[in-house]
Amino acid sequence: MSDILLKIGTRGSPLAIAQANETRDRLMAAHGLPEEAFEVVVIKTTGDRVLDRPLSEIGGKGLFTREIEMALTEGAIDIAVHSMKDMPVLQPDGLTLDCYLPREDPRDAFVSLRYGGIADLPEGTVVGTSSLRRKSQLLWRRPDLKVVEFRGNVQTRLKKLADGVAEATFLAMAGLNRLRAVDVPHGVIDTGDILPAVAQGAIGIERRLDDTRIADMLAAIHDVPTGERLAAERAYLARLDGSCQTPIAGLAELDGAGRMRLRGEILAPDGSKCFAGETAGQVSDGARLGEQLADELLSQAGPGFLAV
Numbered sequence: 001m002s003d004i005l006l007k008i009g010t011r012g013s014p015l016a017i018a019q020a021n022e023t024r025d026r027l028m029a030a031h032g033l034p035e036e037a038f039e040v041v042v043i044k045t046t047g048d049r050v051l052d053r054p055l056s057e058i059g060g061k062g063l064f065t066r067e068i069e070m071a072l073t074e075g076a077i078d079i080a081v082h083s084m085k086d087m088p089v090l091q092p093d094g095l096t097l098d099c100y101l102p103r104e105d106p107r108d109a110f111v112s113l114r115y116g117g118i119a120d121l122p123e124g125t126v127v128g129t130s131s132l133r134r135k136s137q138l139l140w141r142r143p144d145l146k147v148v149e150f151r152g153n154v155q156t157r158l159k160k161l162a163d164g165v166a167e168a169t170f171l172a173m174a175g176l177n178r179l180r181a182v183d184v185p186h187g188v189i190d191t192g193d194i195l196p197a198v199a200q201g202a203i204g205i206e207r208r209l210d211d212t213r214i215a216d217m218l219a220a221i222h223d224v225p226t227g228e229r230l231a232a233e234r235a236y237l238a239r240l241d242g243s244c245q246t247p248i249a250g251l252a253e254l255d256g257a258g259r260m261r262l263r264g265e266i267l268a269p270d271g272s273k274c275f276a277g278e279t280a281g282q283v284s285d286g287a288r289l290g291e292q293l294a295d296e297l298l299s300q301a302g303p304g305f306l307a308v
């Protein structure tokens, strides 16, 4: 009987579906709506389609978002649920991102069937990752390790570990937690050891700019602290103009009393160089702190560093 009120667009991976369901559940609770008021619409993106090449080679921003944004613009869906880590800093004309769910654990997880952490890995160990950030951060700290390309979902990666393709890999804690993947052998990596990607662990909900009905619905589930942290992290990313060839890490943290600490790191893709910094200030100055930190790292790195 009940008409569908809202079509939720998402990628089809188990994590993406879990994120879409969390969004639906929060909207149901906030507005007293039944599940039948929502339809989750799965959309395949270029990043999902092309599985045989490294992400960095497929290239282009919005690898995991472009097709979903097209569906949103065309009206085939009403909102799009994204991992903010995969989101370019600018949205296409007519779309906006101003609703974030409470951020999950932003840290990376170390996943291995044999070892407990990076420090336990013997010299020359093979590690699998498709993330240029994780690869360069690892090689900066442990130039002796061998990094091989590792794509696919959590189950695929565990199978590769069991088959001995690599001895260890990395996943976002947020993904493990949202999938309740308690059976995946992992250790949490401190942010002082490996700084996460900008926006890691945050879910953002995109909508059409002129859709005021949806804007009102989303306002009820927006998490303000997550928005404050992402404002700083995304201003930092925007100033760095990160291409997917440039490993960038960044994390903003709030002290709950109006202040923010922002850390950042940019690296050479082969892990031969690393420039790191941090800044602190008022939460309300987040965007400016982000730009300031980016400028500091850019001046440390020197002209042309990000262009390579």
Ligand SMILES: NCc1[nH]cc(CCC(=O)O)c1CC(=O)O
Residues within 6 Å of the ligand: 083, 084, 085, 086, 170, 171, 172, 174, 175, 199, 200, 201, 202, 203
């Ligand atoms: N690029 C893929 C991607 N995008 C978001 C997450 C994890 C969830 C998150 O960071 O919110 C992942 C996988 C991973 O890094 O393990």
